[in-house]
Structure formats: C-alpha cells, structure tokens
Amino acid sequence: MASTNITQLLATYIHALHILHHHGVLDGYGHLSVRNPDNAATFFMMHQRAPALVSGLDDIGEYRVSDAEPVSPGTPAAPLERYIHSETLERYPDINVVLHGHAGELVSYSISDVPLRAAIHMAPFLGEEVPNFDITKYYLPNDTHDFLVRDQRLGAALAAEFDSHWGPGNKSSLVLMRSHGFTAIAADIETTTYKGIYAVVNARVQSEAIKIQHAYSGPRAEGGGGIAYLTPRQIRDSWQTEKQLIQRPWALWVREVKVNPLYVNELDPDR
Structure with missing residues (x-):
C-alpha cells in the first residue's frame, strides 16, 4: 500500500501523463518517470502501457536508479527504454522527473541542420543551444540499430548530453534524439510537463x-532580415518569470483531462 504522500505524487504523475497526451506531446508511446521522494535510489514509472490509459497503482512500478530493474519481483514489464530514466536520474541528483516522447515537431529538428532555438518567451528553458543525441555514434557491432535506448551504456551516453554544451553545474533542460524524439528533465512533475508542452509549441x-x-519576397528579404530568437538575457529573464507561473496553466491542464472521459485517474481524490 502506497503512503498518502506517494499516492498524491502518483496522482499528479497520472495527471501529467494524461495532459501530455492531450497536448500531443505523447502518443501511444513515450513515458514519464519520477524519483521516489522517500528513497532517492528508486523511481516510479508506468508499465508497458499507453500514457493516456495509465489510471492507477496497478499501472505503475518502482525501479532502481542504479540499473532500472524492478524493486519487487514479478513487476509487470516496464518500457524498454527505462534506461533513459535511470541513467539520467543517476547522473543528476537534483533532477527528479524525466520525460521521453516522440513529438514530430521536435523530431524534425533532430534530423536537420537547423538548430532548435528559443523563439518564444514561454520556452526560455531551451537555452541558447539544444543538444542533439546521435545514438548511431555509440553503436557497437552487434547492437540493434533501431534508435532505441536499450541498455545502461546507451542511457548513460544520452544522459551525458544534458551537460555536454554547458559549464560545471549547468545543463540543458531538453535533448533532441536523432530520428527518434526528445528527453526533457526538471525537478518536479509540473515543470517537466510545462517543458514538454512548450518545447513542442516553440518548435511549431x-x-x-x-x-x-523563406517565402517572403518583400524589402527585408534582401536586406538580411531574419527570425528574432531570444537573446541570452531574454532567455534568463523570461525563465525567471515563467517558472514562477507554472501552476496557472497546470490548473487548466488538469481540468481539461478531468472532464475528458478518455482519461481515468483513480488516485485523484476529487475525481
């Protein structure tokens, strides 16, 4: 039996899965994890199930951060790419939530030379440069070349990308994954959900x-005019503002999924 605090955490976790599906960040695939606040060496994650259909404790397992194996024998199968979560949580003790999805708007930037950049003030968490993890550089001769993060070695390589372009103590909030999708991180569920939604909006x-x-043929086209991305100062100041306001859209997003019959959250006391 889960404690009251863990039950509340997992109720929020289920809401996040439903919200991310509702907003097109997750489809029938993709997954979310959250570190156990009572034991930092383990994390909770949905079983091998579509995010929109996760509804209660029977759909969620507890896994070890050290190797992504279940804490309890007989736990139903977890997502194959659970190593994305375990290795990221292992590398960054200040991160508690990991999101992985395949939104097409973001995949497009993973396969092109065009860098994904912060273009709107709602997405300053993208920073000045978004890393792009190319799993093909880490394949061994006998690996399956299907772009899936299937083991701890590949999970560790992906996790390292979050601080590959940053100084000590700093890391990117989101990493693109070539021909595959993205992974986003934060300290809490609400912020991670926000990042997933607005990363897709920004890409769009x-x-x-x-x-x-490219279609414009007016006078600015030949004058070198271009797209106005956020400056480093705008990125810093916008995030200082936006991260204080996340509960405002969160309340709306929760309401949207609670009134939609597709989504069932057995852990929500107000359902």
Whole structure:
C-alpha cells in the first residue's frame, strides 16, 4: 500500500501523463518517470502501457536508479527504454522527473541542420543551444540499430548530453534524439510537463516562422532580415518569470483531462 504522500505524487504523475497526451506531446508511446521522494535510489514509472490509459497503482512500478530493474519481483514489464530514466536520474541528483516522447515537431529538428532555438518567451528553458543525441555514434557491432535506448551504456551516453554544451553545474533542460524524439528533465512533475508542452509549441512556431521567412519576397528579404530568437538575457529573464507561473496553466491542464472521459485517474481524490 502506497503512503498518502506517494499516492498524491502518483496522482499528479497520472495527471501529467494524461495532459501530455492531450497536448500531443505523447502518443501511444513515450513515458514519464519520477524519483521516489522517500528513497532517492528508486523511481516510479508506468508499465508497458499507453500514457493516456495509465489510471492507477496497478499501472505503475518502482525501479532502481542504479540499473532500472524492478524493486519487487514479478513487476509487470516496464518500457524498454527505462534506461533513459535511470541513467539520467543517476547522473543528476537534483533532477527528479524525466520525460521521453516522440513529438514530430521536435523530431524534425533532430534530423536537420537547423538548430532548435528559443523563439518564444514561454520556452526560455531551451537555452541558447539544444543538444542533439546521435545514438548511431555509440553503436557497437552487434547492437540493434533501431534508435532505441536499450541498455545502461546507451542511457548513460544520452544522459551525458544534458551537460555536454554547458559549464560545471549547468545543463540543458531538453535533448533532441536523432530520428527518434526528445528527453526533457526538471525537478518536479509540473515543470517537466510545462517543458514538454512548450518545447513542442516553440518548435511549431519556429518551423512556421522559417517557412514564412523563406517565402517572403518583400524589402527585408534582401536586406538580411531574419527570425528574432531570444537573446541570452531574454532567455534568463523570461525563465525567471515563467517558472514562477507554472501552476496557472497546470490548473487548466488538469481540468481539461478531468472532464475528458478518455482519461481515468483513480488516485485523484476529487475525481
């Protein structure tokens, strides 16, 4: 039997899965994990199940951070790519939540030379540079070349990308994964959900702006005018503002999934 605090945490976790599906960040695939606040050496994650259909404790397992193996024998199968979560949580003790999905808007930037950049003030967490993890560089001769993070070695390589372009103590909030998707991290569920949603929104806005810019034939086109991305100062100041306001959209997102009959959250006391 889960404690009251853990039950509350997992109720929020289930809401996040439903919200991320509702907003197109997760589809039938993808997954979310959250570190156990009572034991930092373990984490909770859905079993091998579509995010929108996770509804209660029977759909969630507890796994060891050290090797992604279940704490309790007989636990149903976890997502194959659970090593994304275990290795990221292992590398960054200040991170408690890991999100992995395959949103097409972000995949497009993983396979092109166009860098994903912070284009809107709602996505300053993208920073000045978004790393792109190319799993093909880490394949051994007998590995399966399906772009899935299947073991601890590949999970550790992905986790290292979060601080590959940053100084000590700093890391990116999101890493693209070539031909695959993305992984995002934060200290709590609400912030991670926010990052997933607005990373997709930012990618959509940036892609549309690029199309408009390339189609434009007015006087600015030959004058070198281009797309206005956030400056380093704007990135820093915008995130200082936005991270204080996450509960505002979170309340709306929870309401959206609670009134939708597709989503069932057995752990929500107000259901």
